Amino acid sequence: MYVAVKGGEKAIANAHRWLDEERRGDRSVAALSIKQITEQMALAVSRVMAEGSLYDPELAGLALKQSRGDLIEAIFLIRAYRTTLPRFGTSSPIDTSAMQCKRRISATFKDIPGGQILGPTFDYTHRLLDFKLMADGEVPEAEQDEPSQSSMPHILELLNKDDLIQKECDDDNTANDLTREPLTLPVNRATRLQALARGDEGFLLGLGYSTQRGFARNHAFVGELRIGFVTVEMDIPELGFSIDLGMIEITECETVNQFQGSKSEPAQFTRGYGLVLGQQERKGIAMALVDRALRWQELGEDYLGAPAQDEEFVLSHCDNIQATGFIEHIKLPHYVDFQSELELVRQLRRDAALSKEASEKAAD
Amino acid sequence: MDRKSWLSLMAKSSSQDIKAFWQSAELNCAAETIRMPEIGSVMVRGRQGGNGATFHLGEMSVTRCSIKTDDGIIGHGYHQGRSKETAELVAKIDALAQGDQFQTVNDKIFIPLSNIVVEKRQKLAAKAAATKVDFFTMVRGEDG
Numbered sequence: 001m002y003v004a005v006k007g008g009e010k011a012i013a014n015a016h017r018w019l020d021e022e023r024r025g026d027r028s029v030a031a032l033s034i035k036q037i038t039e040q041m042a043l044a045v046s047r048v049m050a051e052g053s054l055y056d057p058e059l060a061g062l063a064l065k066q067s068r069g070d071l072i073e074a075i076f077l078i079r080a081y082r083t084t085l086p087r088f089g090t091s092s093p094i095d096t097s098a099m100q101c102k103r104r105i106s107a108t109f110k111d112i113p114g115g116q117i118l119g120p121t122f123d124y125t126h127r128l129l130d131f132k133l134m135a136d137g138e139v140p141e142a143e144q145d146e147p148s149q150s151s152m153p154h155i156l157e158l159l160n161k162d163d164l165i166q167k168e169c170d171d172d173n174t175a176n177d178l179t180r181e182p183l184t185l186p187v188n189r190a191t192r193l194q195a196l197a198r199g200d201e202g203f204l205l206g207l208g209y210s211t212q213r214g215f216a217r218n219h220a221f222v223g224e225l226r227i228g229f230v231t232v233e234m235d236i237p238e239l240g241f242s243i244d245l246g247m248i249e250i251t252e253c254e255t256v257n258q259f260q261g262s263k264s265e266p267a268q269f270t271r272g273y274g275l276v277l278g279q280q281e282r283k284g285i286a287m288a289l290v291d292r293a294l295r296w297q298e299l300g301e302d303y304l305g306a307p308a309q310d311e312e313f314v315l316s317h318c319d320n321i322q323a324t325g326f327i328e329h330i331k332l333p334h335y336v337d338f339q340s341e342l343e344l345v346r347q348l349r350r351d352a353a354l355s356k357e358a359s360e361k362a363a364d
Numbered sequence: 365m366d367r368k369s370w371l372s373l374m375a376k377s378s379s380q381d382i383k384a385f386w387q388s389a390e391l392n393c394a395a396e397t398i399r400m401p402e403i404g405s406v407m408v409r410g411r412q413g414g415n416g417a418t419f420h421l422g423e424m425s426v427t428r429c430s431i432k433t434d435d436g437i438i439g440h441g442y443h444q445g446r447s448k449e450t451a452e453l454v455a456k457i458d459a460l461a462q463g464d465q466f467q468t469v470n471d472k473i474f475i476p477l478s479n480i481v482v483e484k485r486q487k488l489a490a491k492a493a494a495t496k497v498d499f500f501t502m503v504r505g506e507d508g
Contacts, residue, residue, distance in 0.1 A: 050422065053422040054422065055408070055422060055425070056424065056425040056446070058446070059425070059446075082405065082423060085404050085405040087405055087406070087407065087423075088406050089406055089407070090409060091406055092409070093418045094408060094409065094410055094411075096410070100488055100489070102488065103495075111499075115498075116496065116499065117492045117493075117497075118495040118496075118497060119495055142491045142494065143491070144487070144490035145493035145496070146493060147489035154415070156414075157415065168411075168413035175418055175419045175420055177407065177420050179423075189412055189417075189419070190417060191419070193412060194420045194421070197410075197419075197422060228488075231376070232406065232424060233372075236440070238440060239368075239440060241368050242368070243368055243371040243442065244372035244373075244375055244376055245375050245442055245444060246376050246443075246444025247376050248408065248424055250421075252414065254413065271413055273412055273413045273414070275421055277422050
């Protein structure tokens with residue numbers, strides 16, 4: 001039984017005031033501006049937008065400042081804010097093949113139309129601390145080159161003339177919206193992808209890794225990974241036509257996975273898909289691996305009891321706001337509750353002692 | 365430029381740029397607000413595998429506003445982000461562009477804004493092009 005407790009108002013107010021002071025830190029050091037955070041901590045901002053499930057770099061920057069850099073606390077703030085916004089509508093599906101790419105690579109196909117574009121990547125850096133960044137050094141502008149005129153089509157589609165890669169079907173049945181309806185299992189792939197897109201990066205990273213290590217192994221390669229900007233378009237009823245509402249940065253990952261064929265499907269390459277708000281490459285790849293593992297039923301594969309195949313396990317635990325809410329609530333006052341537990345344990349001990357005494361007497 | 369294009373252009377342009385070109389255009393728009401500036405969200409949809417069935421990716425913030433000029437022209441403003449001031453300004457510009465001020469609006473606001481969009485896109489493409497890799501196969505590993 002839960003019983004409310006009262007009191008502590010002054011302590012709470014003072015604790016929050018102290019928090020404000022700690023957040024500010026040493027006052028002789030300049031305070032961070034939101035612009036500094038959005039410009040220079042852009043990948044943290046991306047993560048807060050993706051898992052907060054709201055694309056707004058400025059708000060994500062504010063959330064990061066308020067949370068003192070605690071990503072999950074920042075995501076919590078964004079989720080809370082998000083619920084206060086009226087929903088104007090639902091966009092047309094974004095066209096990722098029309099993306100203005102910053103980065104676009106394939107681990108499986110060497111020569112691709114449009115080329116392999118590395119973009120601003122950490123790959124091939126030596127992971128040595130750069131002490132120049134401790135000094136206030138300015139950096140030169142990025143190199144520029146004549147862009148090729150060719151478009152950048154999705155690689156998997158281009159190479160799918162022989163049907164060796166599974167086709168995506170465009171059945172367009174209505175996707176559930178987890179922000180409107182609670183998760184009820186089983187779900188379709190659309191709902192899974194929404195849950196994964198806002199799911200915790202660390203959780204998906206671990207699960208994705210588990211599939212590579214042999215828990216429902218499905219031999220994934222990155223068919224294509226692209227990061228860049230797409231326009232978001234929506235029908236506007238009062239206008240009677242659709243307009244672009246803005247541009248968002250997204251990360252898209254398509255994996256190709258070896259597939260031996262099953263009772264229902266021929267041998268072919270199958271696919272996993274990752275799509276995330278912002279520049280979130282690690283999350284995009286992990287999401288694609290987990291998406292692929294969750295598709296075992298549709299592909300007629302065996303259920304091997306692997307965590308990444310277990311839809312209920314994955315979807316019920318991938319949301320870090322739900323998880324942190326339940327994990328962290330156990331630190332809040334449960335005094336009355338615990339008192340009754342304590343009384344119960346004492347009673348059990350008394351009963352045990354009495355019955356021990358009784359049985360010893362009987363033995364005599 | 366048609367209405368769809370200019371509304372799309374302004375929705376994606378920065379508040380700063382819109383305001384700057386509006387001021388330098390020295391236009392006036394006497395209008396009443398028929399829908400107060402309102403911050404809201406739009407659910408962005410993606411496609412499974414990039415081209416399959418749709419799913420909900422996440423939301424983005426958008427601000428909208430509608431005005432009616434003294435001449436009776438209705439202007440709608442949509443703008444990415446949370447600037448109420450910009451959404452209202454976009455609505456005013458939309459109304460002016462539908463009337464006899466189109467040429468001025470086009471020359472002083474739409475063209476400079478679209479130049480910025482083109483410039484940004486070209487710069488991104490040029491930087492990307494400089495990181496384009498040409499892989500050469502060295503010696504193909506043979507089994508055994």
